[in-house]
Amino acid sequence: MNCCSPEKRKLIEELGLHFEKAHQLAPLAARIYATMILSPNDGHTFDEIMQITDASKSSVSTQLNLLMQTRKVDYFTKPGDRRRYFRASKTYLENTLKEYLQAISEEIRLMEKVIAFNSENNKEKFEKDGHIPLMFKDYLLAQKKNLQLTIERVSEHQNN
Known part of the structure; x- marks a missing residue:
């Protein structure tokens, strides 16, 4: 270079x-x-x-x-x-944030399936360790909310 x-x-x-x-x-x-x-x-x-x-x-x-x-x-x-x-691209930051949001949304969807499956089919395991995937889901939901707010702020800035 x-x-x-x-x-x-x-x-x-x-x-x-x-x-x-x-x-x-x-x-x-x-x-x-x-x-x-x-x-x-x-x-x-x-x-x-x-x-x-x-x-x-x-x-x-x-x-x-x-x-x-x-x-x-x-x-x-x-x-x-x-x-x-x-x-x-003037929208590269917004596009990157949207990619992260999509990935987190998919991870939330899958985590919900894991939680539902284990609560129904692995009751003993879920009673013992079920709080861990629930904490992870809460973390992902917080990340999703933060990304959504940041995307809104970036979009507003670009529109001004």
Whole structure:
């Protein structure tokens, strides 16, 4: 990466590793996404992204298309300039929070099934240890409520 200060390069790498795991992104997509998040709103051209990542045209194209399909990156044009400029989606935080909310909602649904099954079919186990999955469900419900409130706040901010 020949784009920036050593500090920025290090942060791009750290964010990239996180995005690989958290969003199941390919290494190049994760680093492009990290670069976009740490870049000004005026974005980067395709050629600049190729130079920053030191990756091939086809690799950058494939990964940018993936990032646009998942709404992590978007593009815009400037008057009098035919090039496209890429930047982190203005809704990337909201989209990420919604992904977390969906995952927690699914976990709550499954936890409710486990609780119902064990309370009916494993009564002894449920009487002894049933409070643990109930505490976990309460934790998940609190997380869900917190995410919903944060999503509302982010959405209100974007609409203003």
